[in-house]
Amino acid sequence: MKPIKRVEIVTDSLELKRVLHILDELGVSGYTVIREVTGKGERGTRAGDELTDVFKNSYVMTACGEDDVGRIAEAIRPVLQRTGGVCLVSDAQWIVH
């Protein structure tokens, strides 16, 4: 088991491409995505019932090293400021395989 940081990002679905592009650029080792996510926050309810991806969220989780966290936070922050969302960081153990 290896200590690792678990970064979760909930963001406007339309920004998903940008967020994944950012993670790719930063060279994270991988990420997991859940596309159909709804929610509520200061920008109101996103019920995911539109015909477009407006009013819908996506969820991205990446397990990364301690030092990546800062860079990810910095790169993601402008996206969150623009269209909202949350980014949480927590501790976890990676079962190395």
Next chain:
Amino acid sequence: MKPIKRVEIVTDSLELKRVLHILDELGVSGYTVIREVTGKGERGTRAGDELTDVFKNSYVMTACGEDDVGRIAEAIRPVLQRTGGVCLVSDAQWIVH
């Protein structure tokens, strides 16, 4: 980064409305919902293959302050007792934007 509590609730899909209503009433700053969730617990398997939302779960996550946790737990507990589910609380850091 701000320390925060990450409350996760897995509950019968039919109770989702009630759970979100409870969170709204408690005035949490936001929540994220995944509607299509399946699982297994002491009440058997919920495979989500019915035509209704019977035998299906939903997942709710809210990042909230330490003091909210107690109130959420208290308000959610009756729902969990009635139709099952789990509620987990963990520590996380919120990337303030």
Next chain:
Amino acid sequence: MKPIKRVEIVTDSLELKRVLHILDELGVSGYTVIREVTGKGERGTRAGDELTDVFKNSYVMTACGEDDVGRIAEAIRPVLQRTGGVCLVSDAQWIVH
């Protein structure tokens, strides 16, 4: 509140049956599954756009006791080695109901 381990497994969708079978065998008290999950890792992108479950992931989370973690890790590792994925373990509090 009861301290508990939160084990998350992201795995090839085609392995989902096997993973759940393993958890059942180990006698965990329950698990929660999200079937439609995509992602990227060392085995490339899994966009979930195929007609089969090839190139798609599933997500499993189980809240279990400290001693279960080792057994789960051991049983899951061969699956992860074969078809990839991640397994993370973190601490959480279970709101007993």
Next chain:
Amino acid sequence: MDTNLILSNLLSPPILFFFLGVLAVAVRSDLEIPQPIPKFLSLYLLFAIGFRGGTELHESGLTSEVGIALAAAMAMAFLVPLYSFFILRVKLPVADAAAIAATYGSISAVTFITAASFLQRLDVGFGGHLVAAMALMESPAIVVGVLLYNIHARGERRGIAWGEVLREAFLNGSVFLILGSLMIGVLTGAEGASALAPFAEDIFKGMLAFFLLDMGLIAARRLGDLRRGGLFLTLFAIVIPMVNAMAAIAIANLIGMSRGDALMFAVLCASASYIAVPAAMRLSIPDANPSLYVPMSLAITFPFNIVVGLPLYMQIIELFWR
């Protein structure tokens, strides 16, 4: 019994596709129709049957015959859950008895629809008001079930949120869609009917067959749960539909329904809900075990009705209507 009728029913595409679904589960094939496709098919069927019933009602008009049929339907919708409850109480706790009673008091739209295509093969018609009867019969049993639970449950019997129960009963998605489509059918009449015919009529049988494939899959998956229910519930799930059908046929004969109407009425009374009621029971009677009432209705009563029930009830009707 007319074995021809049984056989021709057994060999019709909808029934065969139902069995194909059952077989897939039995041989552990990974065949699966992922959600929300089955939900889409089910909404389509409600939309189409409601609309078509409405356009037929537009033609026939609101005769006294219609009024009497609807009154009979309402009566059965209140009676069936009542006597079911007291039979079930012999073996079951209040919550389960009330929930199962509600399940059998209500109706199954898909059984009704399968019966409609059964009649079509026999070239026997039925009135559009039977669709209205179906919509009306879906809800009362929910209210009766919750009432029975409320009266008979002791101890932790908490205040029932009647507003919620009534909304679940009368405004749940499936009742609302059938009634709404029926109203639209009534309003638009023949012109609307012909505009929507390719969608609501022509492809209907194929959509039904495809949907029954999924019903077979789900029903077979639920069969395993039944072991917990025991013989009593399995018997109940076969006998009570027949009893209800007989009662319905007797009433139908009394009030002078046509053969087709009588069959549809019998099928409504014989069928058990697995959409509207389970969702309502889950919320209103949470102590009732859904692993009892869902598989009983879905894995026993539904197949029994469409495979054995349809030709059986028709046979009996033929006897009495001669």
Next chain:
Amino acid sequence: MDTNLILSNLLSPPILFFFLGVLAVAVRSDLEIPQPIPKFLSLYLLFAIGFRGGTELHESGLTSEVGIALAAAMAMAFLVPLYSFFILRVKLPVADAAAIAATYGSISAVTFITAASFLQRLDVGFGGHLVAAMALMESPAIVVGVLLYNIHARGERRGIAWGEVLREAFLNGSVFLILGSLMIGVLTGAEGASALAPFAEDIFKGMLAFFLLDMGLIAARRLGDLRRGGLFLTLFAIVIPMVNAMAAIAIANLIGMSRGDALMFAVLCASASYIAVPAAMRLSIPDANPSLYVPMSLAITFPFNIVVGLPLYMQIIELFWR
């Protein structure tokens, strides 16, 4: 005004199903058409309308009449967002004004499709090139909106990623699918048309009615958001469509369009986008509030156009074309 026309429109299945959806939300029924079913229906409608327009264009050929109509369409697609912007600036910040202007400059395919079935009920035809006009009118408003925002926004006005804006405008899924299906229709002509007729034509009206049920659900859910918008925006969402329709009818008369073409052109100008534009605005003008432009277009202008607009515009056309 011809109340007959209004009534026959009101009583047509698509409109009635739209209202059924609205009613479901009003009475808090849990009726729901889960995603991606509505997306599927919407893709189907674009596929079918594009393809049918193409096969008709194949028949009629590229006449000068077609060219003139397309030029008029392009002109309106640039003009409408321009004057809308300056009207909106009276009350709104730049970002919101630009986003709403783009919304109203663009078009709504479903309004167009509902208008097509309205004309069909009246037995009035329209040219396949109007479908091309629809596809062409979807994008320019996006570009105009972003340009206006860029010129008028001060302060944090960051460099616009024009590549992305143009791709969003001209290659978003719905524009691409309409244009592509149209091209395929043009290429395959009558032979292709008859091969796909059962899918693209016969079941079309039913699919539309079913889809409008969902539109009713979504529109009604968005209505609540409008309180934030205030009276000004509600009025804008009703008056501007009428103004645009009048302008379109005037132009149509000038360039000698047929009655059917004139109605479709009026409807294109009167309608507001709730698919392509909101998605583009969200990305290109993130400071604009989607809780303004989405409900305005979806919950006011769309119902207004299909319920009141269609017969109203037709009435006016009848007056001038006599």
Next chain:
Amino acid sequence: MDTNLILSNLLSPPILFFFLGVLAVAVRSDLEIPQPIPKFLSLYLLFAIGFRGGTELHESGLTSEVGIALAAAMAMAFLVPLYSFFILRVKLPVADAAAIAATYGSISAVTFITAASFLQRLDVGFGGHLVAAMALMESPAIVVGVLLYNIHARGERRGIAWGEVLREAFLNGSVFLILGSLMIGVLTGAEGASALAPFAEDIFKGMLAFFLLDMGLIAARRLGDLRRGGLFLTLFAIVIPMVNAMAAIAIANLIGMSRGDALMFAVLCASASYIAVPAAMRLSIPDANPSLYVPMSLAITFPFNIVVGLPLYMQIIELFWR
């Protein structure tokens, strides 16, 4: 070569919609048909082709011609993966060679279906038993592939769970659905056929065109992965289908198949699986790289067969059958 045939195939709606999907990816449009819609369309196509094949088989009966054709199909299903494996071993490790061999030994239902609508445009019929042949040819290659892997792999060659492999091979969803629908078609015959015709026949071409739009999207997305495969695999994905088709045509001529049957048989042998086999290989030969066998089959062989293969094989058949 008859350029007319190529052109008329190229300009048919299904092929054009396939290219529209490819184009959408090429120009980076965000057009997308979200899951499970494509899965629904694919299940529909299997349902319809199986059922229609069955009803035709019901008419023709089980003649010796049918028996011989099925035997030939089985023979090819065992032979193709065998010789493919040894060709592939020249350049590839055992696991990849076995998985690709299985992929090309099996068949693609959508290629078959596209061929059926190609023949329909030419007014050439084919026997319902070819659908049975398709179902029979899907599975053996999986078994052969796993066997080859097991025999030739050294080192970590773990015990194969044959129960699982056989179930994956013979009871996977798509084989099961085709065979099941075929059986139902055989059982219900002409009566069933006419009842389901609007669903299973009339809208079929439109559903196929719509589905091929999605196939175009997926195929184009996978193209990028091919760079890893190199020229050898790209050539293999074009040449082997032609070789297999020639072998099939020779056999078809020998056993006296009709022209239509010969084309369908050639197409079955030429096509490669991208549904049943990849899923089975992923589980049974996990060391094989799915980024090789999926794009080869989906992004090269599938388009090659439906665009070039169909007219080419037909042309050759015309030569020999004269």
